[in-house]
Amino acid sequence: MDRKALDKLLPFVLKRNNVAYYEDGIVYIGDRRKYPFEKVFLRCNDVEDVARAIEDMVTQGGGPYVAAAFAMVMAAKKVEGKPVNEIFDYLRKAKIRLTNTRPTNTAMAQRLDDMLKIAETAGKEGQSIEEKLLDWIRETDDKIYTDYEYRARLGASLVNDGDGILTMCFAETAFILAMAFAMQDGKKIQVFTPETRPYLQGARLTAPSLHELDIPVQIITDNMPAYVMSQGKIQKYFTAADLITLDGHVCNKIGTFQNAIAAHHHGIPYFVFMWGADHKSPDRASIEIENRDPAEIRACRGIPTTIDEIDAYYPAFDITPPYMVSGVITVHGILSPYDLKRHFTKA
Amino acid sequence: MDRKALDKLLPFVLKRNNVAYYEDGIVYIGDRRKYPFEKVFLRCNDVEDVARAIEDMVTQGGGPYVAAAFAMVMAAKKVEGKPVNEIFDYLRKAKIRLTNTRPTNTAMAQRLDDMLKIAETAGKEGQSIEEKLLDWIRETDDKIYTDYEYRARLGASLVNDGDGILTMCFAETAFILAMAFAMQDGKKIQVFTPETRPYLQGARLTAPSLHELDIPVQIITDNMPAYVMSQGKIQKYFTAADLITLDGHVCNKIGTFQNAIAAHHHGIPYFVFMWGADHKSPDRASIEIENRDPAEIRACRGIPTTIDEIDAYYPAFDITPPYMVSGVITVHGILSPYDLKRHFTKA
Numbered sequence: 192m193d194r195k196a197l198d199k200l201l202p203f204v205l206k207r208n209n210v211a212y213y214e215d216g217i218v219y220i221g222d223r224r225k226y227p228f229e230k231v232f233l234r235c236n237d238v239e240d241v242a243r244a245i246e247d248m249v250t251q252g253g254g255p256y257v258a259a260a261f262a263m264v265m266a267a268k269k270v271e272g273k274p275v276n277e278i279f280d281y282l283r284k285a286k287i288r289l290t291n292t293r294p295t296n297t298a299m300a301q302r303l304d305d306m307l308k309i310a311e312t313a314g315k316e317g318q319s320i321e322e323k324l325l326d327w328i329r330e331t332d333d334k335i336y337t338d339y340e341y342r343a344r345l346g347a348s349l350v351n352d353g354d355g356i357l358t359m360c361f362a363e364t365a366f367i368l369a370m371a372f373a374m375q376d377g378k379k380i381q382v383f384t385p386e387t388r389p390y391l392q393g394a395r396l397t398a399p400s401l402h403e404l405d406i407p408v409q410i411i412t413d414n415m416p417a418y419v420m421s422q423g424k425i426q427k428y429f430t431a432a433d434l435i436t437l438d439g440h441v442c443n444k445i446g447t448f449q450n451a452i453a454a455h456h457h458g459i460p461y462f463v464f465m466w467g468a469d470h471k472s473p474d475r476a477s478i479e480i481e482n483r484d485p486a487e488i489r490a491c492r493g494i495p496t497t498i499d500e501i502d503a504y505y506p507a508f509d510i511t512p513p514y515m516v517s518g519v520i521t522v523h524g525i526l527s528p529y530d531l532k533r534h535f536t537k538a
Numbered sequence: 539m540d541r542k543a544l545d546k547l548l549p550f551v552l553k554r555n556n557v558a559y560y561e562d563g564i565v566y567i568g569d570r571r572k573y574p575f576e577k578v579f580l581r582c583n584d585v586e587d588v589a590r591a592i593e594d595m596v597t598q599g600g601g602p603y604v605a606a607a608f609a610m611v612m613a614a615k616k617v618e619g620k621p622v623n624e625i626f627d628y629l630r631k632a633k634i635r636l637t638n639t640r641p642t643n644t645a646m647a648q649r650l651d652d653m654l655k656i657a658e659t660a661g662k663e664g665q666s667i668e669e670k671l672l673d674w675i676r677e678t679d680d681k682i683y684t685d686y687e688y689r690a691r692l693g694a695s696l697v698n699d700g701d702g703i704l705t706m707c708f709a710e711t712a713f714i715l716a717m718a719f720a721m722q723d724g725k726k727i728q729v730f731t732p733e734t735r736p737y738l739q740g741a742r743l744t745a746p747s748l749h750e751l752d753i754p755v756q757i758i759t760d761n762m763p764a765y766v767m768s769q770g771k772i773q774k775y776f777t778a779a780d781l782i783t784l785d786g787h788v789c790n791k792i793g794t795f796q797n798a799i800a801a802h803h804h805g806i807p808y809f810v811f812m813w814g815a816d817h818k819s820p821d822r823a824s825i826e827i828e829n830r831d832p833a834e835i836r837a838c839r840g841i842p843t844t845i846d847e848i849d850a851y852y853p854a855f856d857i858t859p860p861y862m863v864s865g866v867i868t869v870h871g872i873l874s875p876y877d878l879k880r881h882f883t884k885a
Binding site for chain 1 (some may be wrong): 574575706730732733734735736738741742745746749754755756757758759760761762763764765766768792793795796797799800802803832835836838839840841842843844845847848849850851852853856857
């Protein structure tokens with residue numbers, strides 16, 4: 192399926208230009224903080240604007256990479272015509288600033304490294320860095336969506352007619368497409384989406400996206416998955432992952448691990464979509480968990496949930512050990528979490 | 539410790555008159571929906587007002603019983619001087635209306651039955667039903683608080699110096715007192731309180747109550763307990779229970795079961811405070827789980843968390859099986875969940 196045909200299948204927030212786009216030196220990011228209540232874009236005039244937008248959760252999941260990639264193009268545009276050393280220095284700083292916005296998002300870090308290399312080659316050869324980076328983004332995007340489709344087909348193959356499906360946070364394109372393909376294949380499904388506090392990605396992104404595609408979905412609060420499982424309403428658990436270590440530990444949005452324990456307890460298999468491997472993350476100890484501002488735990492959509500004096504704790508991600516993972520859905524197939532090293536270690 | 543001395547130890551929401559009180563035919567209920575942002579009381583002029591207040595979550599936990607007991611007094615006051623049959627008929631209807639507000643709250647149902655008997659005896663003997671019921675409430679209150687103190691001392695005895703404690707929802711007087719006694723005994727503790735969506739009892743009631751007593755507490759979201767456990771920060775898990783069946787199944791606020799699975803997984807003991815036994819609830823199958831309005835899942839403190847078209851599911855309670863319960867803290871001591879029948883079956 193080509194990129195345009197896939198784009199038609201996707202819900203609003205996941206369509207190509209709704210994630211982020213670049214126009215005449217400006218980056219526009221689809222504001223996922225405001226979706227589904229408003230469909231608006233945040234205008235970013237420089238790399239710092241984009242970095243802050245990512246830090247402020249304007250976009251998340253696969254979004255930060257797209258926004259950051261266009262920020263690199265914007266950076267190249269800003270220093271066009273300057274001496275090559277100055278350009279590279281500027282781009283390197285831009286990359287560091289953008290990478291630092293999400294220490295756990297190693298996919299983004301890796302791709303921005305690739306962009307830096309493209310830029311250096313283009314610069315040395317006297318080509319337009321802006322154009323070369325935009326070409327690279329388009330090619331990479333095509334590759335990413337070919338991979339999404341492949342993994343989504345694998346995901347759909349794991350779904351049986353009548354299945355109840357649990358997910359967590361916003362597992363984005365691979366998951367949403369997998370559910371769409373399962374429905375196209377004539378399977379009846381019911382998705383349960385925990386709201387995913389504190390940012391409500393489940394309530395605000397996953398549920399409206401599935402609903403837009405006419406996929407039956409019910410929101411639950413984050414304390415409900417185990418009970419819904421105990422009622423026999425869930426047969427599969429699917430999530431994305433911010434990163435999966437080469438020894439099979441899954442780092443994803445806080446709550447993923449708690450649901451995995453409950454799934455394991457109820458004999459429900461857990462499948463995770465893997466974007467690729469991060470060679471700086473061989474094992475659990477190599478994962479840096481981001482602690483976010485505790486004030487975010489004391490509020491919901493800007494409304495206080497308690498009084499300011501109360502202390503709070505906000506680890507943004509958690510880690511699920513490989514023995515709780517039934518299958519890792521990759522471009523190499525549905526792998527055992529114990530076999531990732533063989534498939535993802537560069538020859 | 540007498541009732542007044544205990545009252546001084548308790549935080550605002552749990553002090554005797556702050557739960558609910560009766561004055562000249564009117565019931566005033568401490569409005570826990572507004573706490574800790576406002577400290578206000580809802581004025582109830584008749585039984586229907588009280589019933590609706592309970593349904594609308596103005597009070598919860600032990601609160602509905604106190605409000606309902608005063609509603610029975612109010613009902614008696616309303617029909618004072620009427621023919622005895624008319625009085626009894628009115629009180630019976632009041633009891634049914636009040637009991638129906640919370641199908642899982644069997645403690646309340648049982649006590650309102652007792653009040654009906656007191657009223658009938660007083661009525662037949664020509665005594666003031668209002669006075670007799672108020673006397674009964676005072677005596678019952680003294681007994682309830684003696685029991686709270688006893689169970690809180692048992693709870694405190696289970697806490698070790700340096701323990702991290704997880705709780706869920708608002709485990710009220712027994713739990714709050716247990717933590718206070720543990721601190722008085724010189725034990726350093728750190729409580730973690732899941733916010734308890736959708737009504738945020740953890741964030742709004744438990745955390746401010748502990749904070750008021752200078753007990754260290756951190757709020758987390760409901761998707762975090764397992765991760766906090768995996769960090770080694772939690773040594774004990776304590777909750778209250780809406781009801782515990784005679785075969786040891788714990789019915790409590792949704793999320794209690796999910797935390798219990800995570801605790802079991804991490805080898806953390808789970809202790810539950812038991813108010814007493816409900817002989818209409820011998821086993822799991824006898825528990826009726828209340829499904830509340832799905833619209834409540836789509837909002838947080840009145841602010842929408844998603845769009846109205848999205849379907850939601852709201853089971854308000856869950857059930858934890860006895861093999862996950864390390865001890866049931868009762869007036870008969872810390873019991874095995876498998877030994878309740880022997881202690882609580884009437885001779």
